Amino acid sequence: MNRLAMIAVGILTLSGCQTLPLQNIDNAPVHMATRNYGLGDVEKAIIRAGTNLGWQMRTVKPGLVNGKLYHEDMVAEVSIPFSPSLYSIKYLTSTNLSYSAKAGKPEMIYKDYNSWIQDLDREIRKEMLAKP
Numbered sequence: 001m002n003r004l005a006m007i008a009v010g011i012l013t014l015s016g017c018q019t020l021p022l023q024n025i026d027n028a029p030v031h032m033a034t035r036n037y038g039l040g041d042v043e044k045a046i047i048r049a050g051t052n053l054g055w056q057m058r059t060v061k062p063g064l065v066n067g068k069l070y071h072e073d074m075v076a077e078v079s080i081p082f083s084p085s086l087y088s089i090k091y092l093t094s095t096n097l098s099y100s101a102k103a104g105k106p107e108m109i110y111k112d113y114n115s116w117i118q119d120l121d122r123e124i125r126k127e128m129l130a131k132p
Contacts, residue, residue, distance in 0.1 A: 019098050022107040023114045025089040025121045030082070030128060037128070039063060042082050049123035053116075066092065069116055076113055078120075087124065089117055 030037050037045075039062060046065050050057040055067040065080045075095040081088050091099075097110040 018111045019100070019108040020111045020114055022091055022099070022109045023117055024091060025087075025117060027086045027088055028121065028125075030085050030087055037084050039082075039084055042084060042087065042128075045127035046080055046082060046087065046124055049127045050120060052127075053119055053123055055120065067120070071112070071116075074110070074112075076116060078117070089121060 030042055043059065043062075043065060047057045047059070050065075050067045053069075055069045057065055057067050059065050060079075063082055065082070066077065067080060068075065068077045073096050076097060077092040077094065079090045079092050081090070091107070091109070091113075094109065094113065097113055099107070099109045101107045
């Protein structure tokens, strides 16, 4: 392969696999000023939110739901620990998302993952507001 062709392949490879620092949602507040939620209320809102977006949601134990999203040939799995006052969305594992973790450097993942997590966070907040 000539040098120009190798450079072109390298550029295409890099542009097709854009990674960004992995984002988690840490300790987002559940309580809205006018409402108090029980553990079951929060769990139901999380499950509804994920299901609305195509995630497969599974209760692991009280205060913990796992979600799995299949998109084309990619899979993302998250852990969602929660209480009546806070919830988090944390990366568990993935397939075909170019995840990498190196000592002293931020965890990196394919750029769409962060969008999926932001969408899930937004949908959870929407569900919390929608239900009394």
